[in-house]
Amino acid sequence: MPPCPSALRLARRGTVTGLAAAGLLLLTGCFAEGSGTSSAEGADGATDARIQAAMMQPPRSGLSPFSDDAFKLSRWSTGETLIRLDEAGDAQPMLATEWEQVDETTWSFTIRDGVTFHDGTALTAENAAASLARAVAAEPAPRILDGVEMDVAAEGDTVRVTTAEVDPLVPQRLSSPQLSILAPAAYEEAAVSPVGHGTGPFELTSLDGTSGATLERYEDYWGGAAAVAGIDVSFVPDGTARAAALRTGEADVVESVPVGQAAQVDEELLTEVPMPRTNTLYLNTEDGPFTDPALRAAAREALDPQSLVDGVYEGRADTAAGLLGPAIPYAAEGRDTAAYRQLLADRAAAGDPAGEKIIIGTFTDRAELPEVAVQLQQQLEATGFEVELDVREYQYIEADALEGDFDAFILSRATVLDSGDPVAYMVSDFGCAGSFNLSRFCSETVDAALAAAEQAPPGEERRQAIMAAEAAILAEDAAIPMLHERVIQGEQDGVEGAARDPRERELITAETTVAE
Structure with a gap:
């Protein structure tokens, strides 16, 4: 070249x-x-x-x-989905103009008239259903469908979606870019090709x-x-x-200008966007010193997240008030309730670390995390812990973290996954059967709160249940949220x-x- x-x-x-x-x-x-x-x-x-x-x-x-x-x-803006999400995470029309829940497990989506794919083919309920069916059958399955059994069929000008279990988030799931609707020709070869086969403005x-x-x-x-x-x-x-x-x-337009490079760019060209991503210290509640709630509380009180924001992130992050940050519009208001505050007021009191040795793991793939680890080491040692750090590439440390080999683990974690809803993240990270439970945490109280959130319909009722689940998790100090990240976008x-x-x-x- x-x-x-x-x-x-x-x-x-x-x-x-x-x-x-x-x-x-x-x-x-x-x-x-x-x-x-x-x-x-x-x-x-x-x-x-x-x-x-x-x-x-x-x-x-x-x-x-x-x-x-x-x-x-x-x-x-080349691939489009049946549904899009608004700022609050609520479902809005896109390639589907309206929808209804037919029964507990069946939904019907009306397909928009007058849409053509980029190859000139008209969008119909039949080819929309066929596109979704290919996603359902894909191996590995798109992340948004992990663990979800779904059947898709065309019925007149509608697409009918049936799930094996009650799922109030079906419309939100269909907003995931991994369920983009592509022209039939996109699927003619073994590898799906989006080139010339989308419906968007480009x-x-x-x-x-x-x-x-x-x-x-x-x-x-x-x-x-x-x-x-x-x-x-x-x-x-x-x-x-x-x-x-x-x-x-x-x-x-530039994606993700690194914090360390931002000072080299005219500030007027940069926009900071709050991300649904929280830098969190997960504490191993199954084995080691942090099985003791008093020592978990001691770790919580030892940390100074503002120093991380000011030092490591150069002020381009937000200190965490909870698991969910400013990218979740309802989070701050949800914490301003008597019930939420009472749960946190009842947390265990801090104990004396008395020289307890702890091993903290993190990874190098995100440039800020090793520096975060060093500052946490200093803060915890000032309180009385003896701290050893284990920092590797993520591919070499994830298995050990999931096995519970560390007393604590620093993770930059997305809190809103593909459905635009944080419940899946909470269940994965803090449910007794969670697939990404780095804290090795299991609480009947938290599981009950998570179940209530999973079953709540989208809207205000679900938001209240989500915030109740967050309070229940934080009340047991299974994890200490430190800061919410921002992405720096250049324009x-x-x-x-x-x-x-x-x-x-x-x-x-x-x-x-x-x-x-």
Whole structure:
């Protein structure tokens, strides 16, 4: 591949460091020359401008909709689902215009008229049902369907979804990008191909391996043509290179500028988006010193999360008041109740560590966590614990963490999974049978609260049950939430309408524009 003229020109002028220029050249390939510079306006406000997007991770599964790559399809507005979620996590129409619960386990979704796939095929209930059925049958199953038995069939202009068990979150599940509806031709080969087969305002026209992707405006989009002519995507795993691409104008929109690079970029180009992700210290309640509630309380009182926010995260995070942070709109209000406060008031009093030795594990894959571990070590030792750290790559430490080999484990954990609902995370991490129960925690009180939350219908009743479950978990100090992370999104001056989505489902939309 020939070198990027623009990146070489910047390097010669000295406007980027050699490292940044190398990152731009070797990791990203070339950002398209001249893109995003034209502002000639066409019909309905559309222009021939293009948006340059620098994405953090390359595809891992060839943009298979059944994998995490599906979130790229939704962030580029090429793949769409029957349902979308609003800010509160409530289901809203997308490719389905309305729905009803027929009985306890059956739901009916009415398919939107006038929608065509990018290959010109009309969207029907039959091909929508067939697309969902392929996801249901996929191996491995899309994460949103893990443990869910579901049958899908077309019935007139509706798609009927039947589950083996009562599931009040069926509409929310169908909002997951992993259940994007693609044209029948997408499934003709063994590997599902989203290229040219979505329904969104942008058509994915090419994927260049792990280097980049190209999307063009789909003129027949059911919601009206997009404002820009297309999107040119570069995959830039190196955070220094992403920051350099923003700083030098090589990219219009940049995913996840690292905290350590933010100071090198004009602050006006950065937007901090609260994430549904909590940095948490999980305490082993089954074996070792933290089987004692008094020592769990001692650890809680020893920690100073604000120092982590100010030091490690350079102020670009929020101290945790609970498991759920500011990305969950109802969390703060849910804590402002007498019942919630009473549960926390009844927590065990702190005991004396008296030199108890504890081993804390964490991983290097998230750059901040090793530094968090060092600060926690200092804070806990100041209280009387003797602390040993074990820091490795995540792939080499996860099994040991799940086996309970550590007294405590530091984890940056997503608290809202694909359904847009935190109950699954709580059950996984704090239920007696939880599949990701690093605390080895089991409480009849907490299990009852989690069951109530699982069974509650979406809306205010479910939100209240979720907050009651959070209080029950925190009351037993199985885990100590420390801070809620933010993602730093970069946008060039002149970019308007890029989505700032805590769930990372949206980024470039039909309304996103870029000035000359």
